[in-house]
Amino acid sequence: MTLFGYRLPMMSSLILWCLVWEIVGRADLVLLFPPFSGVLVSLWELVQTPKFLTASWTTLSTFCIGMALAIVAGVALGVLMGRVKAAENLLGMWVNVFASAPLSALVPVLMILFGMGETTIVVSVFLFAVWIIVLDTQAGVKHITPSLIDMARSFGAGRFAIYAKIILWAALPEILAGIRLGFIRGVKGVVIGQLLVSIIGYGELFELYSRSFLMEEFWALTIVLFAFALVVAELVGMLEKRIEYYAGVRQ
């Protein structure tokens, strides 16, 4: 980006908004916004507290377990629906409904079913992430060139080899795209789940800070969560790039 002929450094728009935030905070205009520098200071203090570390560990572990389950189940279900017409007819509508439904509404039900603990968070991560993985995997599997499967059969591939050596690989670009979207939804799942359960993880901290009106800590935690979501999306994006080379050149 250039301004009046000067090349601006990369993060300059971010810096500009931080400055605006700082000025608004110092002017004491809105009670909700403490100065940005104050937020940074409490961010630094926050990340060193044992409470934050425990909450981070809870968040990370529930997120990872939920995502792992979502990937395994999502890919399996997607492959099944891509290969078996009956499965597609039976499940297709429901998967589409869940993929576009506002799942936050279900979290209270999950709390009743799974209790006010980590299980509920894992389940909400799973439910947020799994459907898009199913849909993308199914789309990938359905668009495999039939001659690739014929080829494997003609060289003596059994059913297992066809899935392990052809179908999963041929659909990999779509599967990874689904997983990337799944990760982004999973982050929403872990945050919304914790906020609603609100006695474990970041949810507990959020509850504490907003109730006690500790706005500096509140914003510091928000920044941590945004950064977490961004890092997760970037990591999967990098993985996706590594196999992108053949997504566009498939016959």
Place this chain on the structure above:
Amino acid sequence: MVAVTRKFPRPADPHGADMTSLESIISVRGISKVYSGQVHALQDVDLDFPAGALTTLLGPSGCGKTTLLKIIAGLMAPNTGDVLVKGRKVTGPGPERAFVFQDFALMPWATVVRNVAFGLELRGMAEAKRHEIARRYIEQVGLAGFEEKYPHELSGGMRQRVGLARALAVDADVLLLDEPFSAVDEQTRRKFQEDLLRLREIERKTFIFVTHSIEEAVYLSDRIVLLSRRPGRVSQIIAPQIDRSGSPDEIRRDRAYLDTVEEIWQSLRQFVD
């Protein structure tokens, strides 16, 4: 001149006269195929494929020649009839047959050497061994130096050479080629045909070849099976007697070559509206 040209007398003596001494490695008996209860692709086809010969299935589009080839490959089940390989009935693919696909069917995520070695990989051969064999055939089809490339880095003609090397690497007795040159440009196609003739000298295999090009069929084949329009039946079997010892240009100017092309055209004419 064309040695044998006659209506196909079923079931006696299915070979061309000069092929009777050869044993048939593949036979199809009474093959019929109907797609989804509607389209009658093949009706009552009886054929024998002599060992060591290159037999071409030739006919108008939609005559079921690819269907017949896929049935022989075991990739498709006929509604009635049997496929016999070396006298034994088969119902699926087998190691004695290898298929070369019209659209190459290469794995885009795998290198050339892994693609070529794929048939051996499926048989559980150790990687070092199968890659050694694959490299030998990659060289034989003229792709030395491209072992570690990916299919999308190759031209269409080179991709089909990979497909051919893959079929050769499993050392099957019979190579089934489904319009292998139809997706490449004309120059590549001619070069490919010449290479295939040379390859036959080295590889002593049986070839079953599907094409819709009369010239290609006559240039390459020992025997040409003409199929009629849908439902496909054997309408004629021709065994061109062409001296292939000369250069490619000499062959394409050879009297017998030109006469056979003309004769097949006259007989396929009836199927064109």
